Amino acid sequence: MPVWHHNLDFPGNLAYLKEHGFAITALAPFLGYFELMDPGIGFLTLKDPWCVPLLIGTALIEWLRDQGAQGPREGVMFRGTSGSEYGRTFHTALELYRRLDLPCFNPLLGFSKQGILEVLRTRHGLPLNPIYQPMGRPHCTCCYTSDTRRQAYSAKHFSGVCRQYYGQIEEMLFGSGLIQKGRFNAEHKGCIQCGRCL
Numbered sequence: 001m002p003v004w005h006h007n008l009d010f011p012g013n014l015a016y017l018k019e020h021g022f023a024i025t026a027l028a029p030f031l032g033y034f035e036l037m038d039p040g041i042g043f044l045t046l047k048d049p050w051c052v053p054l055l056i057g058t059a060l061i062e063w064l065r066d067q068g069a070q071g072p073r074e075g076v077m078f079r080g081t082s083g084s085e086y087g088r089t090f091h092t093a094l095e096l097y098r099r100l101d102l103p104c105f106n107p108l109l110g111f112s113k114q115g116i117l118e119v120l121r122t123r124h125g126l127p128l129n130p131i132y133q134p135m136g137r138p139h140c141t142c143c144y145t146s147d148t149r150r151q152a153y154s155a156k157h158f159s160g161v162c163r164q165y166y167g168q169i170e171e172m173l174f175g176s177g178l179i180q181k182g183r184f185n186a187e188h189k190g191c192i193q194c195g196r197c198l
Contacts, residue, residue, distance in 0.1 A: 001025070002063050004056045007032040008140035008161065016129045027059035033140075037168050051140075052079070053097040061100060072102040082108040082116055144169065 005014055005026040017024050036054055057077060064075040081091050088109060095104045108116060120126045134153045135146075141158040142165035143150075155162045173179055 002027050002060065004029070004059045006055045006059070006140075007034070008055075008142055008165070010131050010141055012131055013129070016131075020126060025063070027063050029055050029059045030062065031058075034164060034168065037172075053099050053102065057097050057100045057102050057104075061102060072100055075102070077102055077104045079104055079106050080108055081106040082111045082113060142166070 001023060002025045003014075003017065006029050014024070014026055031054075033051060033055060036051075056079075057072075060075065060077050061072050064072060069075060077097075081088060091106050091109060093106055093109055095106070096102070097104055111119075117128065120128070135150050141154050142162045144166075146154075151162075
């Protein structure tokens with residue numbers, strides 16, 4: 001079973017899968033998140049998070065090609081978008097990542113978080129992945145869409161990655177000069193020292 005793993009993934013996820021007997025092949029994207037951000041590919045949005053197709057989809061497409069596939073539509077990417085996630089309103093059960101012409105299936109879209117945990121326990125006898133204890137719902141190690149508690153956990157345990165992540169965002173927003181040139185009030189043109197980039 002191919003699973004994707006990039007440089008913002010929690011390292012314990014692969015260990016959990018291997019510990020519980022999943023035969024997995026870890027797929028890594030050709031370019032990591034920071035390499036994609038460097039040329040200014042653009043900011044992430046909830047509706048169109050390019051991190052998913054470019055970090056996850058490209059790795060799957062390379063794997064499909066290595067298996068002899070003639071194109072991306074010969075495979076389907078399974079993604080764990082569940083009914084309890086904030087982004088569910090932007091997804092359907094079957095989608096097409098147009099940037100990559102890659103079909104994507106979201107099999108958990110109608111499930112609540114509690115429903116998923118119940119299936120794991122009763123049907124498969126699997127314990128909860130330890131990362132869910134501090135995180136509740138794991139994003140990447142750094143993600144601006146996560147809540148304050150998850151961001152605090154990541155800042156403590158993955159401080160170097162978080163500094164680089166939020167530093168790139170700060171540079172994009174404030175270092176580029178675009179904010180200063182915009183029609184904003186003066187108090188909105190500076191970076192609030194939240195501690196993430198320090």
